[in-house]
Amino acid sequence: MTTSDRTEHPRLALLIGAPFAGDVAMHNDVVAMYEVLRKRGLAPEEILSLDGKLDRRLLLGLLRAVRQRMASWLGGELFLYVSGHGFFTAATTAQARVGVWLQKATGGSRRQRVYWGELFETLSVPASVTFTLLPDH
DSSP states (O other): OOHHHHHHHEEEEEEEEOOOOTOHHHHHHHHHHHHHHHTTTTTGGGGEEEEOOOOOOOOOHHHHHHHHHHOOOOSSSEEEEEEEEEEEEESSSOOOOOEEEEEOOOOOOEEEEEEEEHHHHHHOOOOOOOEEEEOOO
């Protein structure tokens, strides 16, 4: 793909690693995915990654920035990879809400989490953009 092709058909890969303290697997997953995407032809500027000690504000802020970046796209592709710990709430599958734990409880604080619905709403991917999600929980 040439540079002019990328301008007409923008693409972006967003790699998120949300480990608990002491976990290294999520970081390794993000590194491995980055290498695979580079081998598949994505340029470094087409890959954004965020991993480590995350919180809602940081993650949702990045997603808002990605949404702004896609605002002018008339087409294109967005790939979202998330490696972390999943959770769900509710007693029945009909009521369940699922999401990603961002941090393990420390110092008596509650765990931080983001629901998948919040992620999708914040990204607000335009209908003209092909969106691929690969969750790794």
